[in-house]
Amino acid sequence: MQLIRLDGASPERLQRILRRSSADVLDPERQAHVRSIIEDVARRGDDAIVEYTQRYDHVALPAGRLRVGHDEVRRAYEAIDDGLRAALAASIERSRRHNEWLRPPGLTLDEREPGITTGVRWTPVASVGLYVPSGKGAFPSTFITLATPAVVAGVDEIAVVLPPRADGSVDPAVLVAADLLGISQVFRCNGVAGIAGLAAGTATLPRVHLLGGPGNPYVTAAQIAVQTLGVRLLSVLGPTESMILADESADPDRLALDLLNEAEHGADSAAILVTPSETLAREVQERLPRYLAQLPEGRRAFAEAALDNGGAIVVRTIEEAIAFANLYAPEHLQIATRDPFALLGQVRNAGEVLLGQDTPFAAGNYAIGVPAALPTGGFARVASGVTVLSYLKATSVAHLDARGLATVRPVVERLGRYEDFPAHVLAVTARGGAG
Numbered sequence: 001m002q003l004i005r006l007d008g009a010s011p012e013r014l015q016r017i018l019r020r021s022s023a024d025v026l027d028p029e030r031q032a033h034v035r036s037i038i039e040d041v042a043r044r045g046d047d048a049i050v051e052y053t054q055r056y057d058h059v060a061l062p063a064g065r066l067r068v069g070h071d072e073v074r075r076a077y078e079a080i081d082d083g084l085r086a087a088l089a090a091s092i093e094r095s096r097r098h099n100e101w102l103r104p105p106g107l108t109l110d111e112r113e114p115g116i117t118t119g120v121r122w123t124p125v126a127s128v129g130l131y132v133p134s135g136k137g138a139f140p141s142t143f144i145t146l147a148t149p150a151v152v153a154g155v156d157e158i159a160v161v162l163p164p165r166a167d168g169s170v171d172p173a174v175l176v177a178a179d180l181l182g183i184s185q186v187f188r189c190n191g192v193a194g195i196a197g198l199a200a201g202t203a204t205l206p207r208v209h210l211l212g213g214p215g216n217p218y219v220t221a222a223q224i225a226v227q228t229l230g231v232r233l234l235s236v237l238g239p240t241e242s243m244i245l246a247d248e249s250a251d252p253d254r255l256a257l258d259l260l261n262e263a264e265h266g267a268d269s270a271a272i273l274v275t276p277s278e279t280l281a282r283e284v285q286e287r288l289p290r291y292l293a294q295l296p297e298g299r300r301a302f303a304e305a306a307l308d309n310g311g312a313i314v315v316r317t318i319e320e321a322i323a324f325a326n327l328y329a330p331e332h333l334q335i336a337t338r339d340p341f342a343l344l345g346q347v348r349n350a351g352e353v354l355l356g357q358d359t360p361f362a363a364g365n366y367a368i369g370v371p372a373a374l375p376t377g378g379f380a381r382v383a384s385g386v387t388v389l390s391y392l393k394a395t396s397v398a399h400l401d402a403r404g405l406a407t408v409r410p411v412v413e414r415l416g417r418y419e420d421f422p423a424h425v426l427a428v429t430a431r432g433g434a435g
Contacts (some may be wrong), residue, residue: 017311155391262331412424
């Protein structure tokens with residue numbers, strides 16, 4: 001892990017840190033590549049999905065095997081042990097409770113002025129497609145954090161796409177989690193092609209209205225591109241990233257462990273420590289090799305690359321650290337200071353904020369119930385994590401009685417005449433009982 005002084009870093013170095021994976025997602029050649037696949041899938045349907053799954057995932061499947069059947073779900077229960085099954089159920093239950101608490105009432109109405117009642121009605125989207133990655137490991141936790149709030153929202157149709165394993169099967173833990181949530185539409189296919197299939201619809205894959213899920217830059221680029229087919233994107237959920245704001249009170253061993261948490265996801269991930277204490281940064285540097293050595297070779301290589309994408313950034317003050325965090329807008333943010341609650345109000349841009357060193361990223365990912373599917377690449381400046389609210393849409397509701405209509409009539413008349421819409425004016429002046 002490199003140590004970088006913020007006030008001495010070159011503009012190029014800072015730009016590379018700030019851009020991270022978004023530079024790959026928005027690369028013109030990559031965008032053109034995924035658009036060609038999307039157009040092909042929209043044209044040829046299942047046949048194209050089968051072809052791209054064989055080309056990029058090296059798995060040959062007939063179109064009839066794209067959808068996971070009931071027998072494979074039954075075998076999935078036999079393939080995992082009781083401890084994992086219980087962990088999946090506990091993770092689902094905490095996510096369910098958090099999203100049920102977060103879900104707004106279906107209808108809220110309030111008389112704002114005499115005769116003028118306004119409100120909002122919340123209803124779920126009709127269908128959603130979820131992408132669950134599998135290229136760098138198994139991710140039933142990703143499925144849970146995406147699917148549970150959709151179930152709580154009451155989405156009628158939930159379809160799931162995940163790349164197959166080498167033998168053509170899919171992760172049994174994902175299948176068990178899907179079954180626990182009552183989701184039966186699970187499809188195995190290449191990520192980009194599967195996303196295209198959900199956006200366009202094929203003989204096997206349903207066409208959905210809302211789509212999302214974390215993935216590599218190609219997958220993220222595909223999700224951005226399919227919006228031209230009329231699909232709304234849940235959020236930009238690219239390669240994972242984390243940041244820790246720490247002062248001299250932080251435990252360097254815990255900092256090292258938590259930096260590795262998101263770093264081990266992949267070489268396109270990023271992990272950053274921001275601190276006003278150079279001494280602390282160097283202590284973390286010294287401890288990282290010990291913990292890196294405990295990781296298997298593949299994960300160790302991922303973590304080393306992700307740490308190089310970030311590093312330890314030394315600032316002058318904790319206020320400067322917060323300013324940099326708001327500029328970076330991390331997916332995952334941990335505050336490891338003497339009083340993390342005191343700093344929470346100053347954090348404007350972050351997918352999630354975990355307070356204190358007893359709240360590691362791993363707990364947020366797996367077990368607390370807060371969303372772990374969060375905006376990446378700086379999109380935390382404008383977007384939120386995936387919750388029940390992501391799957392709901394708001395419909396405005398209003399009611400006027402005769403008193404209310406009389407109250408608003410002068411406003412309608414003045415604005416309608418100014419904007420030259422005489423029918424608007426006539427609608428209130430000629431209305432019986434309007435005064």
